Amino acid sequence: KLENATLKAELGHASWKLFHTMMAKFPDKPTEDDSAALRAYIHLFARLYPCGDCARHFQKLLEKFPPQVATRSTAAAWACHVHNEVNKKLKKTLFDCSNIGDFYDCGCAEDPVEGKG
Ligand code: FAD
Numbered sequence: 395k396l397e398n399a400t401l402k403a404e405l406g407h408a409s410w411k412l413f414h415t416m417m418a419k420f421p422d423k424p425t426e427d428d429s430a431a432l433r434a435y436i437h438l439f440a441r442l443y444p445c446g447d448c449a450r451h452f453q454k455l456l457e458k459f460p461p462q463v464a465t466r467s468t469a470a471a472w473a474c475h476v477h478n479e480v481n482k483k484l485k486k487t488l489f490d491c492s493n494i495g496d497f498y499d500c501g502c503a504e505d506p507v508e509g510k511g
Contacts, residue, residue, distance in 0.1 A: 414494070414498045418499070459476055459479070
């Protein structure tokens with residue numbers, strides 16, 4: 395089957411949006427279980443990502459740059475860094491990770507019970 399670069403790029407764009415928005419919503423002070431869940435999610439995302447070449451390359455990146463899941467800000471900075479590693483490979487413009495703060499907004503209401511908005 396021929397590669398369809400448009401669909402591959404669309405999948406990537408949508409996936410990065412979800413990926414970074416998850417980091418932006420990760421707790422500032424996660425429990426050990428929260429951190430373990432995020433680490434597992436990242437490894438499974440890398441393993442199951444539908445573009446096989448992308449998945450293989452991303453799994454190699456995870457070996458080199460293990461997921462940082464201690465806090466929201468370390469997770470967001472880590473995700474920005476690994477996305478930039480993919481950007482480098484694809485010769486794309488690098489993103490300024492100091493601007494990651496309010497860039498990813500889920501558009502969802504705050505959760506008044508858990509206060510994790
Ligand atoms: P994208 O890279 O999709 O980025 C979307 C938006 O995110 C950008 O417009 C920008 O606003 C923002 N952004 C850019 N960089 C960052 C950053 N560092 N941190 C936070 N936000 C940022 N494609 C391939 O051809 N080969 C591959 O091997 C490959 N591997 C991939 C691996 C993964 C895990 C994923 C999710 C995607 C992969 N892709 C790969 C797809 C590729 O990364 C792009 O998603 C695709 O080329 C579309 O690019 P884009 O220009 O829309 O920007």
